[in-house]
Amino acid sequence: MTVPDRSVANIIDETFPRVRPKITNRNAHFWQGGADGILRLLRCRDCATFLHPPTPVCPSCRSTHVAPEALSGRGTVYAHTVNRYQWLPDMEPPYIVAVVELVEQVGLQLMTNIIGCALDAVYTGMEVEVVFAHNDDVYVPLFRPTTAR
Numbered sequence: 370m371t372v373p374d375r376s377v378a379n380i381i382d383e384t385f386p387r388v389r390p391k392i393t394n395r396n397a398h399f400w401q402g403g404a405d406g407i408l409r410l411l412r413c414r415d416c417a418t419f420l421h422p423p424t425p426v427c428p429s430c431r432s433t434h435v436a437p438e439a440l441s442g443r444g445t446v447y448a449h450t451v452n453r454y455q456w457l458p459d460m461e462p463p464y465i466v467a468v469v470e471l472v473e474q475v476g477l478q479l480m481t482n483i484i485g486c487a488l489d490a491v492y493t494g495m496e497v498e499v500v501f502a503h504n505d506d507v508y509v510p511l512f513r514p515t516t517a518r
């Protein structure tokens with residue numbers, strides 16, 4: 370178990386346990402990289418394309434020279450919905466499920482939750498920033514409005 374750095378302002382502890390992802394050598398940078406508050410994705414060393422979800426081969430140039438790299442953690446809401454069904458016993462609805470597009474690359478998107486604002490405040494194009502939900506040794510990247518500080 371890692372101990373979170375409490376000086377990092379974008380790490381939160383949630384009141385419920387999320388489903389734990391299976392950590393592998395290929396995805397540990399994503400699920401555990403948030404321990405210092407920084408979002409990390411794989412990036413191709415040959416053509417500079419970011420890859421998500423992580424794959425061992427760059428989809429743009431077929432290079433296998435991919436490695437984790439830090440991103441700004443900033444993005445915009447590409448699409449979202451309000452989930453009102455209780456899929457998980459500990460995760461109380463309603464909550465926002467969203468696709469966020471990161472500022473570093475057109476089409477670089479990840480599925481996440483938007484937190485820190487009212488459900489009806491979320492809109493397509495809303496500027497958001499990463500925040501990590503800490504649980505044991507996992508840091509799940511979520512997003513909040515950039516003005517929520």
Ligand SMILES: [Zn+2]
Binds near residue numbers: 414416417
């Ligand atoms: Zn490439």
